[in-house]
Amino acid sequence: MTGGLWLERVSKTFHPGTSNARRALKDVTLSIAPGEFVILIGSNGAGKSTLMNAIAGRIPVDRGRIVLDGVDITRWPEHRRAALIGRVFQDPMMGTAPSLSIAENMALAYRRGRRRVLRSFIGAKERALYREALATLELGLEARLETKVGTLSGGERQALSLLMATFVEPKLLLLDEHTAALDPKRAELVLRLTEKIVREKRLTTLMITHNMAHALRMGDRLLMMHAGEIVLDLSAEEKAQMEIDDLLRAFERVRGETFVDDRLVFSQLEGKDHAP
Amino acid sequence: MALWIGSLEQGLLFGIMAIGVYLTFRVLSFPDLTVDGSFALGGAVAASLVVAGVSGWAAAAVAALAGAGAGLITGLLHTKGKINGLLSGILTMIALYSVNLRVMGRANVSLLNEKTIKTELEAWAQAAGVDRHVVFGVMFFLLLFAVKLAVDWFLRTDLGTAVRATGDNPAMIRSFGVDTDGTILLGLILSNALVGLSGGLIAQYQGYADVQMGIGMIIVGLASVIIGEVLIGAQTIFRATLAAAAGAVAYRFVIAAALRLNVDPNDLKLLTALIVVVALVVPPILEKRRLQRRLDAEDADAVFGDDRRQAAADRAGAGAGPKAEGRVRPAEKGGEGG
Numbered sequence: 001m002t003g004g005l006w007l008e009r010v011s012k013t014f015h016p017g018t019s020n021a022r023r024a025l026k027d028v029t030l031s032i033a034p035g036e037f038v039i040l041i042g043s044n045g046a047g048k049s050t051l052m053n054a055i056a057g058r059i060p061v062d063r064g065r066i067v068l069d070g071v072d073i074t075r076w077p078e079h080r081r082a083a084l085i086g087r088v089f090q091d092p093m094m095g096t097a098p099s100l101s102i103a104e105n106m107a108l109a110y111r112r113g114r115r116r117v118l119r120s121f122i123g124a125k126e127r128a129l130y131r132e133a134l135a136t137l138e139l140g141l142e143a144r145l146e147t148k149v150g151t152l153s154g155g156e157r158q159a160l161s162l163l164m165a166t167f168v169e170p171k172l173l174l175l176d177e178h179t180a181a182l183d184p185k186r187a188e189l190v191l192r193l194t195e196k197i198v199r200e201k202r203l204t205t206l207m208i209t210h211n212m213a214h215a216l217r218m219g220d221r222l223l224m225m226h227a228g229e230i231v232l233d234l235s236a237e238e239k240a241q242m243e244i245d246d247l248l249r250a251f252e253r254v255r256g257e258t259f260v261d262d263r264l265v266f267s268q269l270e271g272k273d274h275a276p
Numbered sequence: 277m278a279l280w281i282g283s284l285e286q287g288l289l290f291g292i293m294a295i296g297v298y299l300t301f302r303v304l305s306f307p308d309l310t311v312d313g314s315f316a317l318g319g320a321v322a323a324s325l326v327v328a329g330v331s332g333w334a335a336a337a338v339a340a341l342a343g344a345g346a347g348l349i350t351g352l353l354h355t356k357g358k359i360n361g362l363l364s365g366i367l368t369m370i371a372l373y374s375v376n377l378r379v380m381g382r383a384n385v386s387l388l389n390e391k392t393i394k395t396e397l398e399a400w401a402q403a404a405g406v407d408r409h410v411v412f413g414v415m416f417f418l419l420l421f422a423v424k425l426a427v428d429w430f431l432r433t434d435l436g437t438a439v440r441a442t443g444d445n446p447a448m449i450r451s452f453g454v455d456t457d458g459t460i461l462l463g464l465i466l467s468n469a470l471v472g473l474s475g476g477l478i479a480q481y482q483g484y485a486d487v488q489m490g491i492g493m494i495i496v497g498l499a500s501v502i503i504g505e506v507l508i509g510a511q512t513i514f515r516a517t518l519a520a521a522a523g524a525v526a527y528r529f530v531i532a533a534a535l536r537l538n539v540d541p542n543d544l545k546l547l548t549a550l551i552v553v554v555a556l557v558v559p560p561i562l563e564k565r566r567l568q569r570r571l572d573a574e575d576a577d578a579v580f581g582d583d584r585r586q587a588a589a590d591r592a593g594a595g596a597g598p599k600a601e602g603r604v605r606p607a608e609k610g611g612e613g614g
């Protein structure tokens with residue numbers, strides 16, 4: 001197995017040995033091909049974020065192996081894995097440094113995974129590069145390089161986060177509900193950018209969403225998690241046949257017992273989907 | 277008059293310490309209490325070396341190194357030992373009290389008849405036939421300004437920007453491959469090196485080192501940083517370090533004025549604490565008003581359109597504090613190792 005992401009029997013229990021013990025990942029085995037765009041869905045507490053945090057090295061796993069682009073990164077610290085992995089978080093505040101300017105944030109992203117040295121920052125050539133990249137967002141940020149990022153709107157910050165996470169092409173892009181905190185219009189914008197960037201750069205991508213319509217519309221493959229396990233794995237063809245209701249029925253087949261709750265959750269989420 | 281001149285000269289030397297405090301308190305968002313200990317350490321080391329016959333400038337350089345070591349220890353306690361930042365600083369500070377006594381061998385060391393930076397400058401002034409205070413003022417100013425420019429330069433390098441981002445959003449900068457333990461360590465080392473240097477210079481200027489000389493220094497540093505921000509602002513790096521330096525001088529003037537007004541010297545620490553409290557409490561209140569005005573301006577948006585709104589927002593934006601916006605640090609969700 002070369003390239004892409006390979007998880008082998010990855011397990012994680014929070015607070016082991018206490019009454020609060022919580023098996024968040026149960027022997028998760030998963031292979032994602034290079035360039036594949038995978039959507040991950042599942043109810044609250046299913047373990048989706050934990051899976052991403054385990055891949056990114058934010059939490060250590062108890063057992064199992066994580067191999068990215070042919071390299072076993074299971075024991076690597078988070079900052080080292082960051083050389084290979086781009087991330088966008090749910091909270092627009094998380095992906096950028098608010099008191100630094102747009103140019104400085106871009107410069108931090110441009111140096112992903114490289115040693116930070118005592119070299120003076122950002123020459124004219126680099127600036128031109130940033131402007132060009134920012135222009136692709138079509139938000140006018142290219143004209144505001146010196147603006148402090150803290151003064152941008154949530155949508156602008158999230159679009160910038162996405163650009164920064166992919167500026168130096170990562171081997172893997174992790175998106176954890178990265179549009180959940182945005183209003184429908186901004187969410188649509190950021191999703192369109194996501195689609196564009198992922199396709200243009202052919203990035204291996206894992207994206208979490210609670211939005212069934214997005215889950216069906218986007219990506220090449222659909223995974224569903226429940227209680228720390230991947231319980232459904234649909235190819236692009238299978239996905240193409242599906243309507244939201246089919247997805248809910250599939251969900252029902254996999255785990256009928258709590259279907260009613262989830263149907264509620266899904267239909268609520270579905271309701272606020274459609275951008276005006 | 278002598279009181280004011282003395283205050284200026286001291287303020288310039290304390291300015292180096294204030295820039296150090298700026299590095300931890302503002303840049304790293306790390307309230308580092310090591311300062312009380314590392315300041316006195318700098319004084320103790322420099323005084324002991326001068327007594328041993330080392331030149332004043334070399335002694336000050338070693339004082340800076342000693343301060344750097346103190347910062348390293350606090351940093352290791354915090355990053356590798358996983359001890360809370362505030363507590364790490366307090367532990368180092370307390371430990372240094374004993375270390376400083378050992379360095380000096382007693383509670384204070386007099387430099388009365390020693391060759392110090394001060395006596396050197398005095399001899400120089402005499403030879404050149406200028407007033408010694410002119411020489412002090414110019415030299416100390418140049419020294420402080422050189423430190424300020426060096427810190428500005430550092431903060432604009434790749435590494436310095438990574439340090440700034442660490443104070444701003446550690447989760448983000450880790451996700452771009454920076455080991456935040458390393459940047460925190462570096463920030464603490466640099467900061468305390470400046471504090472140690474300042475202590476070494478002050479000891480030579482006042483003619484003695486005392487194991488008590490660092491007590492309350494962190495609050496003096498904070499007062500300097502905050503007063504400076506009020507006077508000068510901190511919108512850019514250049515201004516922010518200038519503010520810390522100028523704040524240190526302004527603080528000395530406030531103290532001199534208080535003494536002039538016959539405030540009991542024993543009450544000076546109380547006064548300093550009050551200044552810091554006021555400077556910490558008032559700006560957020562002003563900021564809240566400013567935000568309210570901005571919100572009002574946005575409501576006007578519906579009526580007046582984007583130009584008006586932009587203008588209003590710009591107006592509201594001018595004069596904002598250093599990190600007025602976006603200071604909300606998102607709680608690290610789902611990470612157990614943090």
Ligand SMILES: Nc1ncnc2c1ncn2[C@@H]1O[C@H](COP(=O)(O)OP(=O)(O)OP(=O)(O)O)[C@@H](O)[C@H]1O
Nearest residue numbers: 014022024043044045046047048049050610611612
């Ligand atoms: N740091 C932590 N400490 C303890 N328990 C945790 C931690 N992080 C997650 N968990 C638990 O692990 C389980 C999986 O959580 P996770 O955040 O991965 O869910 P999720 O699928 O991302 O849910 P959501 O859709 O709500 O974001 C939950 O029961 C959660 O309470």
Ligand SMILES: [Mg+2]
Nearest residue numbers: 048049050176
């Ligand atoms: Mg989650």
